[in-house]
Amino acid sequence: MTITHHSQTLVxxxxxxxxxxxxxxxxxxxxxxxxASSSQPDTVTLSLEALDTLEQAAFTTTTIxxxxxxxxxxxxxxxxxxxxxxxxxxxxxxxxxxxxVTMPIAELEDGAPIVATRMNGETMxxxxxxxxxxxxxxxxxxxxSTETTYSRSIWQLNRLKVID
Numbered sequence: 001m002t003i004t005h006h007s008q009t010l011v012x013x014x015x016x017x018x019x020x021x022x023x024x025x026x027x028x029x030x031x032x033x034x035x036a037s038s039s040q041p042d043t044v045t046l047s048l049e050a051l052d053t054l055e056q057a058a059f060t061t062t063t064i065x066x067x068x069x070x071x072x073x074x075x076x077x078x079x080x081x082x083x084x085x086x087x088x089x090x091x092x093x094x095x096x097x098x099x100x101v102t103m104p105i106a107e108l109e110d111g112a113p114i115v116a117t118r119m120n121g122e123t124m125x126x127x128x129x130x131x132x133x134x135x136x137x138x139x140x141x142x143x144x145s146t147e148t149t150y151s152r153s154i155w156q157l158n159r160l161k162v163i164d
Contacts, residue, residue: 030131032115035161036084044084048117055079057111059137064150072135074116078108081162088162093134096126096156103152112136115157129155
């Protein structure tokens with residue numbers, strides 16, 4: 001009888017864990033969905049492998065969310081949007097939990113921010129702010145150590161939408 005009770009408890013814990021990790025909206029956890037134009041609302045889903053074929057950037061920085069220096073690598077957001085022919089004034093970035101923040105495209109720089117696909121050389125799990133995290137080189141310039149920049153540093157990123 002104890003085995004049955006333990007089995008039921010284990011199943012209940014696993015179900016709760018899956019419900020917590022999986023997005024409520026049924027969004028793909030591994031792909032990055034991008035809508036590059038509000039006039040042509042086609043959405044493409046880019047896999048990690050597809051993102052790896054695009055221009056890459058990397059830097060080491062400290063963050064207010066991690067301990068010590070951390071190396072981030074991934075696709076510069078500006079390069080990603082250019083690759084997709086994005087047309088608009090802003091990009092809305094949305095996380096798995098539907099947290100959203102908007103950034104003017106004019107403020108994107110060649111190397112910042114990046115859509116980080118890896119932290120310290122490893123892909124990121126949902127539990128560890130993955131699968132993708134918008135990251136700035138916070139230590140390289142005081143302009144990256146602002147409340148606005150921190151609010152744009154969205155983790156568990158899974159959707160980008162270019163808006164007018």
